[in-house]
Amino acid sequence: NAGVTQTPKFQVLKTGQSMTLQCAQDMNHNSMYWYRQDPGMGLRLIYYSASEGTTDKGEVPNGYNVSRLNKREFSLRLESAAPSQTSVYFCASSVRDRGTHEQYFGPGTRLTVT
């Protein structure tokens, strides 16, 4: 099992460019999440998908869109990147089984917007 995979690992964008961060899990989990990590701010939830076909906003959704393509894949799109979106982005997944809800994280995407 690869667990949670993310592509790309690194990306540099210019202000105004768009891009999509990809995330996939092979653990048959029904819930998936996108977080961003910034120095001094910790990890914050951007969007989540409790199950295939549903998505909801987290704490910091502005400037982002998401797509739950199927049960395995959950993508995060920046339509017009801004320097404030420079961050490390983590995808995670979990299974809601008997209340465990343990989340497993991917290796992250390091994004710089100039």
Place this chain on the structure above:
Amino acid sequence: KQEVTQIPAALSVPEGENLVLNCSFTDSAIYNLQWFRQDPGKGLTSLLLIQSSQREQTSGRLNASLDKSSGRSTLYIAASQPGDSATYLCAAASGYSTLTFGKGTMLLVSP
């Protein structure tokens, strides 16, 4: 809104010392509390998960406790080693299992 606080922000100890990392949360209506380890420039590795009905979990030299009524969790590391140096994050799960993270405790264990 859930808020999670970790104290101390940084900790430096000599090898072999036992240590305690603290985590507090404001809303006791949680599904579970997870402790993670993060090495510099890396992702998060799950260390321990305590379900809301449990009081503690143990894995090797690590022991995590949970007191929902007081909104506190502790991570106890026994006989610390230089390889334990990392940032330790606690996170409280609520709602649709969304996690609210603390800002972490940066641990340095010197030989």
